[in-house]
Amino acid sequence: MNRYLYKILTLLIICCTSIAQGQSKVVKLEVWQDSLASLGSAMFSRLSEPERMQKNFTFVKTLVSALKEKESYQFTFSKLKMISILSSPDQKFRVFSWNLPLDDGSFLYYGAIQFPNKNGQLQLIPLLDKTFEIKDPMYAQVQSNNWYGAQYYDIRKLDANSYVLLGWKGHHADYTQKVIEVLELKGEKSVSFGKNVFTDDQKLMRKIFNYTRQASMYLKYNTEVQRYEFDHLVPADPKLKGNFKYYGPDLSYDAYYLENGRLRFQDDIEINNPVRGDEDRFLAPNRKEVKKESGF
Numbered sequence: 001m002n003r004y005l006y007k008i009l010t011l012l013i014i015c016c017t018s019i020a021q022g023q024s025k026v027v028k029l030e031v032w033q034d035s036l037a038s039l040g041s042a043m044f045s046r047l048s049e050p051e052r053m054q055k056n057f058t059f060v061k062t063l064v065s066a067l068k069e070k071e072s073y074q075f076t077f078s079k080l081k082m083i084s085i086l087s088s089p090d091q092k093f094r095v096f097s098w099n100l101p102l103d104d105g106s107f108l109y110y111g112a113i114q115f116p117n118k119n120g121q122l123q124l125i126p127l128l129d130k131t132f133e134i135k136d137p138m139y140a141q142v143q144s145n146n147w148y149g150a151q152y153y154d155i156r157k158l159d160a161n162s163y164v165l166l167g168w169k170g171h172h173a174d175y176t177q178k179v180i181e182v183l184e185l186k187g188e189k190s191v192s193f194g195k196n197v198f199t200d201d202q203k204l205m206r207k208i209f210n211y212t213r214q215a216s217m218y219l220k221y222n223t224e225v226q227r228y229e230f231d232h233l234v235p236a237d238p239k240l241k242g243n244f245k246y247y248g249p250d251l252s253y254d255a256y257y258l259e260n261g262r263l264r265f266q267d268d269i270e271i272n273n274p275v276r277g278d279e280d281r282f283l284a285p286n287r288k289e290v291k292k293e294s295g296f
Helices: 002-043 049-067 070-074
Strands: 084-087 094-101 107-118 121-128 151-157 162-169 175-185 191-193 207-212 219-222 227-235 247-259 262-269
Touching: 002 049, 002 070, 049 094, 049 107, 049 121, 070 107, 084 151, 094 151, 151 219, 162 219, 207 227, 227 262
Parallel strands: none
Antiparallel strands: 084 094, 094 107, 107 121, 151 162, 162 175, 175 191, 175 207, 207 247, 219 227, 227 247, 247 262
């Protein structure tokens, strides 16, 4: 009898110790999260640009430290409203992305891809924004160290190792962008961005939409019909073709259908009262309010 009691007591002690350790690690991650939330708010404050960049530098270092914790992959970081955290549908990885507004109206982008911890080791791929060094970005396949930066708000599986990301990109003082990006896993420590999956242009690696900062663009995945729906963008006047400051929705819609690992283009589709995407909640908090409607 004493032997059985001893075993039960031993099991209880082990269980209590494990629970206490787990709670301790969660508390530690919550402390990291509070520090990150404070730094993240400062990045979008009225501080000078060098001060915001310094806060962002500290934010990056703090985030890496937090992600070194064993249970960090399961931690949601729900207080970090200023950044986007997306989990792949198959739970193979998470994508962190955010923007840093600059005084000239452009943005810098930062990001990382986190894989589930193995043997307590951090599996993290940093994403380095090299937007203005990439020639012909619509036709360039890039890696994590020369990333076409964006802040992502949706992720869907395309095939065994590829995923479609939808992103917002405050690109320029006069116009902004949205992006349909394709991420492909190349192993545990390597990814590529851009893939020939668009049927309307065999050379296209990613779809980039340019439009005036005074308009709002609809770009969202419709799960019912398995397609990416988006506003058709046109210049306010044919003479302004190529001047994206004057581009906006014309109240018609196009789509890419998800079919067998490809994105099949279809123009002039019919959709009823599209629900605007939630991507706007990731934009710079100090931006001017823009009325959400199609047209100029």
